[in-house]
Each structure stands twice: as C-alpha cells, then as structure tokens.
Amino acid sequence: MPDLPAPGAPSPILSIRDLRVAFQGARGAWNEVVHGLSLTVAAGETVALVGESGSGKSVTSLALMRLLDPATSRITGQVTLDGAEVLSLSEAEMVARVRGRIAAMIFQEPMTSLHPIYTVGDQLIEALTCHRPMPRAEAHRAAVALMERVRIPDAARRLDDYPHAFSGGMRQRVMIAMALASRPKLLIADEPTTALDVTVQGEILSLLKELQEEYGMAMLFITHDMGVVAEMADRTVVMLRGDVVEEGPTAQVFHAPRAPYTRALLASVPALGSMRGEPVPLRFPAIDAASGAATPGLPLARQPDLSAPLLEVRDLVTRFDVRGGLLRRKVARVHAVENVSFAIHPAETLALVGESGCGKSTTGRSIIRLAGGTSTGSVRLDATELFTLPPGRLRLQRREIQMIPQDPLASLNPRMTIGEALVEPFLEHRMGSAAEARAKATRLMEQVGLSPAMLERFPHEFSGGQRQRLCIARALMLDPRVIIADESVSALDVSVKAQVVNLLLDIQERTGIAFLFISHDIAVVERISHRIAVMYQGEIVEIGPRAAVMETPQHPYTRRLIEAVAVPDPARRHLRRTQPPSELMNPIRPLDFVPPERRYREAGPGHFVRED
C-alpha cells in the first residue's frame, strides 16, 4: 500500500485514489488498463512513475488532465489536483481552472508535440495569454524571458522560427517553457527525455530540476529509465501492467527493493562502469520474474580472430545533397559520413557510438551501399571491394554482410507473414529448396527464442522486442559473416534489452560472426563490444579497445558522452550542473565546403584519438 502523507504534512498537490481507466475496444468491450492506482505528490516534491512500456504510465498522466477521449475511455476513482476534484469537473472548468494552471504537461515526443504551422513564439504567447490576458507586447516580452529561462540562445530572434527549425532538445525546452508559462503547481513530465540523446537528456534533466526548485513546483516524472529515476526522483512509484507494485523513497526503492519485479527491473539495468575490469563482453544476468532472483550472466567464450580483418572500411565519405526551393536545386550538402576508417575481425564486435544524427546509421548503410547520396572510399569484405562491384554481383555479395535495421517494425513488410519474410532472402539467393528454407526458418525462430508457430503471423502482431529478434533471425537466414546491428536494442524495455543483447552474444559465440554494433546507449555498448568507435558529426573522434575508451577516454566529446549518462544510483546524482546547451544540428555544409584534414594520435595500443 502506498503510504499516505502523515497528518500535518503539507497537503498534497495531487492525490489519486483508486484510479481506474478503461478503453473501449472492438465490439464495444471495455478493457481496463489501469487498475486502481493511488498515489500522492506533495508540493515541491518529485515523484517518479516507472514501469515498462505499456504499463499504463501515460494513460495515468493523461487521465489526470482529462485528456483522454471521453468517447472511448472511462475514468473512475478520485483525482484531486490542488483541491479540485478533476473527475467531476466539466470540460470548461478543466480548461479554466486546471489545465495549464494547476498542472502543466510535457510529452515524450518533442518532435511532434509542437504545432508545425505556428511559430514557436505564437505557441508560447498563446500559453501565456490563455490564462492571463495581457497586451501582445507584454506577452512577447514574457515569451522572450521564458525562452531565455529555458536557455535558448538568441531567444528574441528564434521566437519567430517554426518548430521544424529547432532540434529535438530545443523543442523540448520550448515545451518546458510553455508548461511553465502559467506557473503551474504541478508539472507532469511524461518521458520528456526518452526521445533525446544522452547528452541532451542530461541538459534537459538538469534544467527541469533547476526550474522545479526555482518555481517550487511539484513534479510527476514518468519514465522507464531507472537511471533517470535515480537522478530525479524523491519518491518512486513502480508500475506493472496497470498496478502499483512498489512505492517509496527513491533510495529505498533502489537499495532495498521489495517487489520481485522491481528487483528484476533493477538487475537488468545496464549500469555504466559495471564492466570495469571485465576483459570480454558479458551477458546480462538472467532474472526470474517471479522471485526476482538473478543468475549472473556468462562472459563471451569466443575470442576475436585478430589475424586478418574481415571487413575493412577506408576513407568512407557519404554526402547528401540538400535541395531547396521549388526548383529542388542543390543548395547545400549534408556531410553525414566523413573519412571514416576502421576494421572488424571475425568474431569481433565493434561498437559505433555517438549522438543522434552523427552519421552512425549512414555509415552502416554506406558499407552495404544502401545509403543513397554519394559515397566514396573503400569497403573490403575479405578480398572483395564492395564499392566497385556491379549491381548484380553486389546483390549476391549482400548475403555476406547483413544489416539489422534501426526500426524493426518499419523494416518488415506489413503484408508479408514472418515466414514469408524469412524464407524470401534464402530463396532469392538460391541457398536451397523451399523446404530447406522453411526448416531453417523454424530453427532460427527457436534460436532467437520465438515459437515457430509464429511464422504465420504478421509483423504487427509482435512486440517490439520480438520484432527485433525477427530481424536478427531474418539476417541470420543468409549465414552472413558480418552483421551491422543498428540501434538494435535502444528502443526496448530494459528486460527485453537484456534478452536481445544476450541473444546477440550467443550467436556470436556460436557462429563467430562479426558485429558492427551501432548505438547511442553507452551502457549497453560497454557490455557487448570488443572495441568502440566514437562518432561526432560524421567523423570518428576516438576508436580503440573497449576498456581503453571507456576508462581512459581521451577526446572531450567522448568524455562528455560518458558523463552524460544517468547512473541508476540515487547516491551518485551528478546532474545538477549548469551546462551550456549544445544544439545538435545536421552537419549541413555549403556546397563549396572543404573538410579539414584530420590526424589521429595513438593513445594506447589500438587506441586512436582525433587531434583537434
């Protein structure tokens, strides 16, 4: 049971009692997704609501604000927001009293949460004036002040920009500014940093913390990232499938978790630095969901064969033309990948890390010549130069080097069953008969931990983690020698993430496959890779053995990247520094731009750092 505030404690800003939310599904059946949730948030307090995807976190937050469609949803229970009985208010009263006044909200998707066809200033001013009518000039001034407050550089000028001209982090700042406009007493933040880069995530979190203090707001912080919880929350509420399973002060929840689920959750969290001293990649511990008992993960048994590189990339450059105007003429170029060189050996995993948009995926795609744009350089697989192969030969060569795409759902044809999708490449490469293909598909399904019966299903009938495994299985159908795994685990829940990482390591151990593991999640990278390459704005700034890069990072960017990672340990809160906001922009360069010459210095054996 959640403990209620002791008598005499300040009356809570938010108190939820026995909240139940149900949605109307097909044929009018009601499907309850939040089952009797109760929680309170006191003034000035930060409460984290954690839980895996689909556990009902967002639904709860939307229910508080009565933002669910009344036609298809049903909310019961009691929600009191600063004395207002939310569930019994009319829509008009909600508008007049609650939304934006008592409570404001920030959402997960900064990219889509701003209206694309109004300027940022318009939207900010609207938020300011809708509760407190004021002259336009004053509102304008207030808006600039707010933008400055959330540390958007050059605020006055950027007020007239449209959201699409802002990066994700900047947009999230605007969202925060909007939420602060009417000085709410409660800020509900629904995964405000999930879609952002680690570095930006850190900035936003510290900004939130800072503002919370300054404004004396309470905060209901929703996330699935235990690291973030540890950073932010005074108290933590853990949700599982619509129920609260544990509730308590954050430190207590982390150090002495009571519910088995909480324990399992914490065990699966990849913690940065936990690999210190481990020589080889290590599997995640296996967790028993019922008891929460963990069996420690096994290290990878197979060693890379360093005698000769399997894949050798040299001076890879990929640029995209930016076309503009109605005429669609070239106006600039995106230097997505710039002079990237590295090698991967059999049974080795090279991780490519870096913030969003730095060119990781493009590097991966360029290697198999699927990037579009113009690529130059050299990619050799064994002795075959891929960049000069004619299309027909290249098509056959692709068997050897497979890519697991970033977004598994999008990369599966929605109209093909999984069986068809798996069998198709096998048959295309004439690797055997249909029956053999079928047999192999069945085998692989079992290997990736799925039931062969699922071969008849369509992609949408799988969960995210399952889809990721399907893509792995599909790639394995061709017995490739190299797999480029593009953010294969980033979008997954912690527990699923652990499973997939373990799966990849199993495969490597069994087949000696080499991985190019693309990720921005350094904690995972630390576990899985032999070597790490850090990318920044299309270039590799540091590359070397895992331990060297992680423990003695040389390049400032690498350091920043590692520092920014939230550590799932409330005792080690370290975010509360004021960092200058760095706006990530696409590496767009004018047409006549000449990239500077780069030199690398060797910081240790096989550890190279770009000289700036």
Add this chain to the structure above:
Amino acid sequence: MPPPAGPWRRALQGLASSRTAVLSGLGLVLIVLATVLAPVYAKHVAQTDPFRSGLSAKIMIDGKRSPVMERSTEGLGLGVTPIGPTWGAKYFLGADSQGRDVAARLLYGGQNSLIIAGAATLLCLVCAAVIGIVAGYAGGRVDTVLSNLIDMIWAFPVYLLAISLSIVMLGKTFEIGPIHISSSSLVVPIIIIGLVYVPYVARPVRGRVIAITNSDFVLAARGLGIRPSRILWRHILPNVATTLIVFAPMLMALNIVTESSLSFLSVGVQAPNASWGTILQDGQALLYSRPVVSMAPGIAIMVTVMLLNLFGDVLRDILDPKSVRGR
C-alpha cells in the same frame, strides 16, 4: 492461442462488426440483385419488353383500356404524354417517351450502369496503378514524363474523346483477338470513363509508391539482396493495393455519376439499351410532364452512390485510417 488473423481477415472482421458497413453492403447487394433480376421483373411482373417501343401500346386501368401514350385532347390538342406512374405491376413508374416501362428499364439500366462503373473503376485502378507505380518507382525522367501525362489527362476534355471515339467506333466492329468491340458495346463508355479519373488515383499512388520505395522495409529487402523486380512485385504492389482498394468505392460512385453525365451528353450507352444515365436523359425530355422518369434514376444513382460512400468510409477506416482524405 487464438489463430493469428491476417490483415485481410481483420478487414473482413472489421467490416462485419460495423453496422454501417453491413447495412450499406446489404443495400448494395440488394441493388445488384434487383438489377440482375431485371429480366424476371420485366417478363413476369411488368410483362413488357423494355427494349421495344410501345408507342401504340394500350393498358387496362380500372377496367378501361387506355393508350400508354396519351394524346392531349384539351386546348390545341398538342403533345403526347406517356402514362404516369400506375403504382401497379405494369408501368409501375409509368412509361418513357417511347412508351416503355420505366421501372423495368430502371432495373435493366442499373445493370449497365453498374457494369460500366464497375469495369471503368477496375480499368482506372489498373491504369493508375501502372502509371503511379512506374512513375514512383522509376523516378527521374520517366516520372517527369508520366507526371506530365497525368496533367494532360486531367486537363483534357473527356467529352472530346467521348464524342470522337463514339463516332470512330460507329457501326464498326473491332476485333482484337477474341474480343469484339462494337460501337454499341459498353466498352466505349467504359474506356472513356475509366480514363477520366486516372490522374485522381495515379497521383496518390505515385506518392505512396515513392514513400514505400524509400521505406525501411524496401531498404531492408534490398539489403537482403532481393531482386528489384521481386521488390516491385512482392513489396511495393501489395502495399499500394490498400490505397487502391480504398479508392474503389469512391471511384465507383464517381463513375456512376460520370456515366450519367456522358449519357446526358448522349455519348454512352446507345438506345435501345438503357443505363441510369440514359433514362435520366430520356427523363429530361419529360421533366415537366412526367418528372418521375428522371427522378427514378436520379434517386437510384443517389442511393447507390450513398451506399458506396458509406461502405467506402468504413473500408477506409478499417484499412487505413490515415490515408486518403475526403474524396
């Protein structure tokens, strides 16, 4: 574990669970059935031949034999007015200017209208799919050429094509292999109507193909070393199919209206054959004396089109809630 439902099955289930879809579907089936049963109605109920002029026919009403074409006797005695609705088995909706049973013709006409509109819809979808897919997939110059072609069709007066074609075809029979196409054949209006809305469909199809061609799963297929022809056939085409299917009912509705417009301009189904359009046109000549002759097909078109639209709306919601807007 429940058996997995494919998207088609799900679509069917969705349709079955929507009251609107079931009712409108039922209505459409009824209309089709009624038109299919036209010969039965004509022979056994109305007992007339709706394709023979009945200018001198007589009919028993209230035990009195009266001519179907009533000659005016009052005033100057000008004009001949066909018999109005009798609300009986014979001449239920009255006669047209040739003394034929309007109700029977309405049913027969429905056959032709539905066949024309249906076949034209099919033709249009096929053409649009080919143009859209080729333009979207090939891109570059091919795309430019086809996009211009689309613009041309869009700006071209259909009626020029219609009038010319109907004259060129006049009295001739073209034989292309086993297919005979004569001027009175329905093929002429089908071709014309089929082409009119090609741009309407080809444009969104092209857009969709471009989107799909750049989608991750096509990229993935290429990464797996799948042949381009197979990618087109297995990956792109099926995904365009929804767009096409969503268009179908709406297009069918538009085509019924277009067919009637073509007949209104007397390019379409040729006498004595009927379609709702030609009956509407006949009725236009009787608008002031026997409005029912033009009301009947007008209402038939309206009801059918409404049912198609209702059905199409549901289909759209089920197949692709975010695609085609409006039309």
Add this chain to the structure above:
Amino acid sequence: MLAVILSRLARMVVVMFGISVITFLIFFATPGADPAARIAGRNAAPETVAAVRHDFGLDRPIWVQYGVMMRKMFVTGDLTSFVNRGQKIVPTLTAAAPVTLSLVAGAAVLWMALGAATGIIAAAFKDRLPDKILMGVSMMAVAMPVFWVGEMVNLVTQSRLHDTWAFSWVPPLGYVPLSESPVRWFLALVFPWITLSFLYIGLYGRMLRTGIIETYQEDYIRTARAKGLTARRVLLKHATRAAIIPVVIMFGMDFGVLVGGAAVLTEVVFGLNGVGRLTYQALKVLDLPMIMAAVLYASFFVVLANAVVDLLCILIDPRLRRK
C-alpha cells in the same frame, strides 16, 4: 523566383503542346468532322467544297496545318472558327471567361465557407446528431449528379413555383455582366452558385471533417489542450488550420479545372455562356479551332492551379519552406 516561374512555364508548355497535338490528331481521325464540307454548307457543289478546302488550307499537310493554327492562335490572334465562320476564337474565349469566373468564384466562396462550416461543425459534434445530419446531407450532395440537381432547381424555380412569392424574383436563365447590373448579376447567379457548390460543399465538408478528426490524434493537439486552451480554440486554431491543407490542395485543383471549363454541366443547364458551355458546343459541332483554344485554356489553368497550390501550401505550411 524567376527560375521557378520558368520551370513552371516549361511544364505548362509541355502539357499544352501534348494536349494540342492529341486534340489535333483526334480531330483529324474523326469521320464526319471534315471542316470543308461543313463550312461549304449543305448541298454545296463539289467545286465549292474543294475551293473552301483550299481556302482554309485544309489540303495542306497536317503538321503545316497545326503550325498555322498555333501561329494564328498565339501570334496573330486571328484564329477563326470552322463552324461559325468569321468568329474570332480568342476574343470569344476571353468574353466567355468572366462568365465562368463569376460562376466558379462565387460558387467557390460559397463552398469554401459552407464546406468549412460543415466540416468543422461535424467534427466538433463527431458521432452526434449534428454530425450525422451534416454528413448525411453532404453524402447526398456528393451523390447527386449536378445536371440533375440543376434541372430540378430549374423545374421548381422557373416553372412550378415561379409564380409563388418564393421564386418570383428568379430572373430568366442566362448571365448578366457584373458591369451591367451588380444586382441582376447576383440574382442570375444565385441558383447556379448553389447548384455548382452543392457537390463541393459535401466533398470538402467530409474531407475537412476527416482531416480534423485525424489531426486530433496528433501530439500537438494534446499539447494545446494540456496548455489549457478552450475546446473551441483548439478546434478552430489548431486542428482546423492543420487539416485545411489538403482541402486547399484539392481546392486549387478543382478551381483550376472548373475555371478551365469543367463547370460545363452547370453552365449548360443554367444557360450561362461560359467557357465550359463554349467548349461543349464546340465539341458538339467538332469546331477544331475553338476546341483547341478551349483545351489549351483549360490546361493552362490546370497547370497554373497546380503551381498556385504549391505556393499556397508553402504559405500555409512552413515545413515546406526551405531557404
């Protein structure tokens, strides 16, 4: 900007050239279209027919005829009709344009206003009675052939109920120039406007409703609501503005073809001598010069409308704006 205009012009020229060639070829492949015989008149002597053929250059190679026709249309501007001898095509077309423009522009105002109202109200009352009524009516509007509606309107306003108080003000069919009498211009166009716009009110209303409802799924609407905006403001300012873009695209295309002559049925039924009716009549008598001019005129507007729509979209949707 100049380059943009030039590329649009190039596209326009390509489309217009293609269309004119097709039209030309179709004409000469059509039996019974021989202009010489028809110009010469009924029962003309063969000598006369031959002389006419020579006089009109119809005995010259077909591409020469095409060239001559294009020159007469665009350079000298003295192209004359094959059927109404001496009727200059270009001035006739320009004289008909204001009629069509009056019809289409007025109807467009009506359908945009009522279509928007329909869509917004229906979306606001989604699945409730007003929505059902409005959608029912607009479904009917979409389902009724326009000429049929026109005929019925005429039957009622011109004949059956003309002598009642309700419709006694209805002027006879036909167009009155705005310059002649704004009041009579307006009265003469009231029913044509209503008839023409009926279909589009239905179409646009439905389209806008769907658009608004879809937009309500977007994250930014949730943001707007969370800010504490009133439901009306969210609907009008946030949802409608975003949902109106496809409507504008549609509007551009429809307006283009209608001004180009696609309002023919309305014009015919209401006896308005606009471009559509002109085209229609030229088609009925296969008057090549007139058809040619009308077709080129229409394609001009179609391509123009495409261009204008592109521009409009950029104005409405800043995402499409790139420096």
Add this chain to the structure above:
Amino acid sequence: QDAHRGGTLRLVSVSSQGTLDPHVNYTSQFWQLYAFLYDGLVGFKKVGGPESKEVVADLAAALPEVSNDGKTYTFTLRKGVKFSNGKEMTTDDVVASFQRIFKVLGPTAGTFYNGIVGADQCLAAPADCTLAGGIVADKAAGTVTINLVAPDPEFLFKLSAPHASILPAETTAKDNGNAPIPGTGAYMVKSYDPNNAMVIVRNPAFTEWSKDAQPEGHVDEIDYTFGGTEEAAVNAILNGQADWMFDQPPADRLAELSTAAPDQIHLAPLSAWWYAPMNVNLAPFNDVRVRQALNYAIDRDALVSLFGGPALAQPVCQVLPPEFPGHVDQCQYTLDPGESWSAPDMDKAKQLVEESGTKGEKVTIVTEDNAASRGIGTYLQSVLSDLGYEAAVQTISGDIQFTYIQNTNNKVQLSISQWYADYPAASNFLNVLFGCDSFHPGSDASINIAGFCDKGIDDRMKAAIALGATDPAAADAEWAKIDGAVMEASPALPLFTPKQVDLLSTRVGNYAFSNQYHWLIANAWVQ
C-alpha cells in the same frame, strides 16, 4: 403614324448560327433575319399565308423582262435605295454582289447560280470572278441584265434567296463573319456576338418602297439572345421575360402549353420533310424489297406521336410535302395503298423481308442527339427488330451527323434527316435529294444521302425542270409522277411533315407566317 410602332422585341435561341454574311450563311434561323436586313433584286412577298410563295420585285423596280427563250433577265433598279451606311445602291453594287457570291465560295454558288454565263470560270477560279457576259450593267440606264446558259424556271426563286442579296460593292470579297455588312433592309445589325446576343435596330437610311417586298417594321429594336435551353426559353416566354423562341418548344411542354397558353401558340405548315434515307448501295438496303418492307412496316402514326401528336405532324409516304408545287396525295406504303396513309402493313413487310433473304443482318441507325431524332431512331430500331434484323441505334451530335451520313465512306445504312425547302419548287426536293448530280461518293457533301441514282428517273427530273420553264402546270403533274416513281424505288422512309410551332409572348401582335421566311418578325408588333 403607326400606332404599333416602337418597342423592343426579345427573341431567344439556344445557339446562334455563325457568320452574319448573307452570301454565306445557309441557315433558316438567319435567313429569317435577312428577310428584313437585306434585299435581292427580287424577293418573296413578305406576307403570311400561301401568297408568301410569290416572288415580287424588290430592289428591281419591277419583275424582270425575260427574253432570249428564258435565258436573259433584265432588271431595272429602283432609284434612291440606300444602304444602311448611307450610300446609294447602284448597278455596280449588283454586279459586285453577284461576283461576290462566287468569290466568297457561297454554299449555293455551284448549285443555284452556276447557270449564269461565266459561272464556270468563277467556280474554277473564284478570286478572279467577273461573270463577264453573265451580268451586264448599264449604269446610266440603271439596268442589269443577267444571261443564263440555259433557261431556268426556278431562277427567280434563286434570286430571291438571301445568297443573292445586294451588298455594297466595296464589301470585302471574303466571309465577313461576325462583322455586319450594310444592307438595304428595314433594319440593320448593330452588334453581334455569336456566343451571347445580336442587337438589331432600324436602318436609318431606310424608306419603305414596297410593303410587299420590304415592309417598314413595327418595332424599334430586336434583341436576339443566344444560350440557354429550350425549356428555359419556354419558361422565359411564359414568365413574360422573352417574346419568342427560335427553337421548337420541347415536346414535353406542348400539352401544358396547349391548355395553359393556347393564344400564344401559332401553328404553321412547313415545306419540310422528315425522312430516313436508306443507303441503296449497302446491304441490306441494296435490295429494294427490304426498303419497301421497311416502308410498309413503320407505323407513321406512332412517329407522329413521337413528334407531339397529329396537331404537329402529318404522316406522309411521299417526298413532296402537302401544298407544295407538284404534290398530289399518294401513298403506296400503307395497308390499303391509295391517297393517304392508314396503318402499317406488317404482313407484307415481313413477306418482303423473307423474300429478300436478308433476315438477321445488322443495321445501324444513325440519329442526331435531339429527342425527336433519337426517338425515331429508337422506334425504327424496334421495327427493324420485329422484321428480324439485328438493329442498333447510334446517336451523334447533330452538326456532325449531317455530314457524317452523307459520306459513303462512313457506310451509313440508315439515318434520320430532314429537308427544308429553299424555295417552292419540286426539284428542290426530288432533284436535290435523289438526283444523280447530288451524289458524290466519298465526300462529306453529298446531299443524296441514300446514294440513289436512277438514270431513268434522273432524266425525267431534268426534263421536268426544263418543262417548268414553259409549262409549269404540266411540269407539276410530271413531278407528281416522279414522286411516285422515286417512292416506288423507296430510297427513303418518308416519316412526316412537321408543323412549325411559334410560341409568342402575350404582348406580340400581328403574327404572320411566310412559307419562306417563317414568322415575319418585322411584321409583328409589341404595342
């Protein structure tokens, strides 16, 4: 002063009819206007009734002296007649006008005026037309002499046609299109926009010289509006918004009109013929039995129904219309052959078809896209089916249909057409429609649509024309026989003779109907 003088007459029509040039335009709609816009040397008498077939002197002071065995016509011009531009008419204008007929490639140049001496050269080289020896003017005496190659009993009729209007000599020798040419009539065209309206006002230079030839009109202005539909025109007239419609009121409205507005309707017989030419050179109609069978089979009473009933059309089974020169009531194709039609003879028809052995053949009927023509086509289709043919109807736009069915290349078997007399002479029907001279295979201009060319009958027609010059009565008798002979061969289905329906507003008075010009607009008044 005339109490009825003044006011504006508002006429409406669905469409205009092209060029204003009286030497070129060949439509009854505009000929009706030329009646009071232009004059020839002679003209039809502008009165209602049978007298309207008479030719009277117009710009000529008197009917011409005919000499030289009917080959020379001498006219003395009236003095003081002015064109609407104020210029006085002289013999120069007459000579120039006759040359101009050829120079502008007038439609009848080769059929009406080819008998003038020098016409051959003019037809061959229109631009250099002089008609030397054909038209001789004596300016001082004010006379013009026309020499013909051969006597032509119909020449005065031809001179009365608007194509022989006298125009100012300086008028350009090409089709003047929509630009009005000054005329000598009581009115002149002030403005003309074929897509919109024509405004006709009084000719300021006009003074009445002969009430019969060119009466001074009553109204001051005539506004002729083009556009709209027939229904709309009827409504406008009933609502008092227009005075007259050129087009026939739709059949649909007739019953209503004949009870609601009987006083506003005027019926007049026309010298016209609705018929269905059968192509005698194409199967199955190359067999005379089939043509006859169809003639027996059709129910002309039903056809009359289609046209609006007996008050509006009269069933016929011969070529020449009633009350036309040469007409004698005769009907071969009826139940009891005799003078008039009674009922179809289906048995005979079926028997003939049986004999011909053509049963089951395909027949396509090409009709115009108006209600009447399409209705007849549909009816004929029904009859042909009864006779055992596989018949189909094809409707095409009127203007194209007329040339389409003429061309033998198009292989039209059966079509629906009409013929309106240019002038009251039997040859204008029989010779034009069934003479060998009007059959031009492969041309769009071949008015002998049936392709009927019987040498014997053709010779008889030529002889009858010649006879007309000396003995009109005997010629008429001969024409009656030729009519019978043509019908014997049955190249066409006579359908009916239509009546003209003029629907006028209540304020129009003094309705007069001329066979030639139809309603005499200038004779009517509105106040």
